[in-house]
Amino acid sequence: MQSNKIVNITFFAHGTTTDNEKELASGWADAELSELGKKQCMQLKELIKNKKFDFVFSSDLKRAVDTARLTFGNVRTIEDKRLRECDYGDFTRLHSDKVDSVILNYINKPFPNGESYRDVERRIRSLLNDLFEKYSGKNVAIIGHRATQLALDVLLKSRTWQQAIKEDWRSKQPKEWKPGWAYRLGRVLSPTTRAKSSGP
Template sequence: MTKVYLTRHGETEWNEKGIVQGWGDSPLTELGKKQAKWLGERMKDLHIDVIYTSPIGRALNTAEIVKGDRGIPLIEYDGLKEIQIGGWEGLNQEEMKSLSEDNYYNFWNLPSKYIPTGDGETFNEVKDRAFKAISEIIEKEKGKTILIVTHTITLKSYLTALEKRDIDTLWDEPFIKQTSLTEINFNDKGYEIPLLACMEHHKYSRKEFNEFE
């Protein structure tokens, strides 16, 4: 059996301000660092053979915090990057909407009809990229336990491809919150998902978490 844990990076400064990051980046907030530490605490007694992460700073930093002082190999993998958002990078929601209300609506409601600007990617392109990347990782690390640190749309796109769903179901619940944990077990018969977007580890420091909400 190959066990895959999937998570999203912790909260960033741009997350806090509602700014779209894409391949851009902003630092983890203090809450984002705490979220990564809580996940690391949850996983500290779990055997993990290898960690793969998006090379974008917010994901890499999250992976490093979760890893802690454990001697686990940490590998950056380009295919795990977030959607390339093109001309929307660095904009907030209102600025995105002002450029095209229709395209903004499609981004959040009809991903198949979203048209990227500049060098941006379509949702289907991200879906194909994410599935290819994670499938390559699983094949390379077959029989191991893998932690993958990535981004919301990348993770949602992979699950959409894995479950053979239409891209327009991508935003169906659950939402992938910061450092939520998804577990997928692969065997000869297929796969099972015992955990999906689980936030149970936030109970470790609930008092601190409330102070930052």
């Protein structure tokens, strides 16, 4: 496959927030970066200083926007609502353990007054198809959330949602953070482009 038909995507997780430190699930609620989160952004900026990105995309939630600003400085960031975290609805700002304990129940059905992970998958697929149409051959940075990255794993690495959730680096001890995760987008993703899923 010709390299000029590939979108090279590097995903970056937003910095630690005050909600993260309180072990609260923010969902679509805005949360401020903590002092640790701001420090992480400056460290990431140093770690990736020799990498070139043609475009930077970010969730429009404040924690992602602030991460993009601190990490990429004056590089123009394109904010896109489709990159948001999952909308936890009535579970928003509950303890993270509470959300994690029921997360597999909401792959196909939405959180009460929120959305499902399939909903997240649909909006991330829409964004990826736009990227393929407009940015083939480019190096693109994406700053997002757990659900953003899990959807990338499902759509671009052929994982089921169950696998993506189980293998998520955030659930491991110690957490297996990296200064960026690489993905390659080489075609338009149809509505059936997803790993097969079983369960709820």
